[in-house]
Amino acid sequence: MSYTLYYFNGRGSAEAIRLIFAYAGVEYKDVRYEQEEWPKQKPKMPFGKMPVLELADGKMIPGSMVIARYLGEKYGLAGADAVENAEICGIVDAMVDLAKEGGALFFEEDKDRKEKMLKKYLDTTIPSLFDKLNQLCSKDGYLWGSKLTWADLAFHRAFEYASAHHPDKEAILDKYPALKTLRSLVEQNENIAKWIKERPKTKF
Amino acid sequence: LAPPTNCIIKSIFASLFSASCSATVLKNIAMPSYKLVYFNIRARGELTRFVFAQAGVEYEDYRVSDWAAEKPTAPFGTLPYLEVDGKRVSGSTVAARLVAEKHGLAGKNDVENAAMAGVMDAVADYQTKFFECLFEKDEAKKAEKTKDLNEKHTPLILGKLNDMVAGKFLYGDSPTWVDLGAYLVFNDVAKDDNIQKTYGKFCGVLKEVENLPNIKAWMEKRPKTDMDI
Numbered sequence: 565m566s567y568t569l570y571y572f573n574g575r576g577s578a579e580a581i582r583l584i585f586a587y588a589g590v591e592y593k594d595v596r597y598e599q600e601e602w603p604k605q606k607p608k609m610p611f612g613k614m615p616v617l618e619l620a621d622g623k624m625i626p627g628s629m630v631i632a633r634y635l636g637e638k639y640g641l642a643g644a645d646a647v648e649n650a651e652i653c654g655i656v657d658a659m660v661d662l663a664k665e666g667g668a669l670f671f672e673e674d675k676d677r678k679e680k681m682l683k684k685y686l687d688t689t690i691p692s693l694f695d696k697l698n699q700l701c702s703k704d705g706y707l708w709g710s711k712l713t714w715a716d717l718a719f720h721r722a723f724e725y726a727s728a729h730h731p732d733k734e735a736i737l738d739k740y741p742a743l744k745t746l747r748s749l750v751e752q753n754e755n756i757a758k759w760i761k762e763r764p765k766t767k768f
Numbered sequence: 769l770a771p772p773t774n775c776i777i778k779s780i781f782a783s784l785f786s787a788s789c790s791a792t793v794l795k796n797i798a799m800p801s802y803k804l805v806y807f808n809i810r811a812r813g814e815l816t817r818f819v820f821a822q823a824g825v826e827y828e829d830y831r832v833s834d835w836a837a838e839k840p841t842a843p844f845g846t847l848p849y850l851e852v853d854g855k856r857v858s859g860s861t862v863a864a865r866l867v868a869e870k871h872g873l874a875g876k877n878d879v880e881n882a883a884m885a886g887v888m889d890a891v892a893d894y895q896t897k898f899f900e901c902l903f904e905k906d907e908a909k910k911a912e913k914t915k916d917l918n919e920k921h922t923p924l925i926l927g928k929l930n931d932m933v934a935g936k937f938l939y940g941d942s943p944t945w946v947d948l949g950a951y952l953v954f955n956d957v958a959k960d961d962n963i964q965k966t967y968g969k970f971c972g973v974l975k976e977v978e979n980l981p982n983i984k985a986w987m988e989k990r991p992k993t994d995m996d997i
Contacts, residue, residue: 610886610887610890610928611886611887611890611893611924611925611928612924612928613890613893619879623879623883625879625882625883625886626886626887626889626890627885627886627889627890629889630882630885630886630889631882631886633882633885634878634879634882637878638878646866646869646870647800647852647853647855647857647866648855650850650852650857650862650863650865650866651855651856651857653857653859653862653865654843654844654849654856654857654858654859654862654863655858657858657859657861657862658843658844658846658858658859692845693844696843696844696845
């Protein structure tokens with residue numbers, strides 16, 4: 565197998581990568597480390613963090629968005645040139661804050677801080693991002709151009725981040741009809757549907 | 769002049785004129801028109817400005833003064849974004865990476881470029897932690913974050929970067945956008961005597977970046993801003 569993906573046993577910041585692999589029908593070794601194993605594995609990672617993608621020649625690429633972009637561009641889920649690819653990456657870049665805040669929310673233990681963070685997440689972060697994404701998507705049904713790119717798969721992940729903390733998952737996209745359609749489109753893809761059904765059920 | 773000579777002179781001029789026209793047209797096709805849109809500070813705009821400077825590529829260094837008026841037109845209501853021939857690329861690292869890869873400040877292929885972007889990702893991550901620590905208002909949390917930074921994050925990343933040094937710069941004797949990014953994030957941290965002693969090779973790279981003629985020139989002529997970031 566050419567690729568090995570290293571991450572914790574969860575979706576987190578590796579799941580967009582796994583969606584890309586699934587959609588593209590590309591095999592990879594899906595290595596998942598539990599928290600107890602992590603201290604031993606940490607020194608093997610280029611910058612002590614995961615996810616990391618190991619290539620066939622042993623080269624290790626860190627950075628979840630860097631990896632997703634590399635695979636997206638390699639497997640036809642991107643644009644025709646460097647500028648188009650950068651446009652697509654810029655769209656995903658805008659989703660990073662939502663993912664970061666979602667992650668921070670998950671791990672926040674202080675009740676007061678968590679409440680404040682959640683309010684900001686639900687009232688500001690999610691709506692301002694989804695508003696813009698919905699506008700992009702309204703033209704041709706995809707976030708960029710008129711075909712599915714890795715940005716659309718990354719959006720599915722962003723949607724999961726948003727719904728993890730939202731009181732009513734199914735209603736989040738009611739205000740964003742184009743995104744609602746996009747979410748269904750992604751989930752109805754045969755490969756994605758199979759992956760979502762079979763992937764390990766994890767807390768995050 | 770007799771008609772034949774006149775014709776010859778005319779046709780020489782005509783061919784020179786069209787040759788220079790073609791050259792201009794070719795030049796305009798080859799070189800995109802760039803506009804970087806950011807605030808009048810260094811922060812997240814400076815890496816792309818450094819890349820443009822080192823690559824010797826012209827661009828419009830647009831600094832927003834009325835953000836309220838401009839915000840609705842920014843792709844995601846955020847800055848920086850880079851306009852390239854009318855297309856808009858959002859995000860500081862995405863923009864810097866595009867310019868670097870297009871103008872000789874990155875790797876030789878997609879794998880090398882991804883590996884470099886991965887290193888920059890780690891550097892950017894560190895910068896986020898640094899700022900989170902700096903701007904933390906809760907005293908107890910701040911102390912905890914500072915301890916983590918000094919004992920874990922800073923040594924880890926500096927150690928890795930130091931081990932990577934492959935010449936005058938991180939990847940050999942030519943600079944890449946990763947060297948420029950590392951300079952912007954670590955230049956102040958690296959002034960510490962202990963850091964200089966422990967991570968000598970990496971600190972050497974930062975000095976080399978500072979001494980690049982194009983970078984020197986940019987740092988001298990860039991606008992002085994109110995904020996020191």
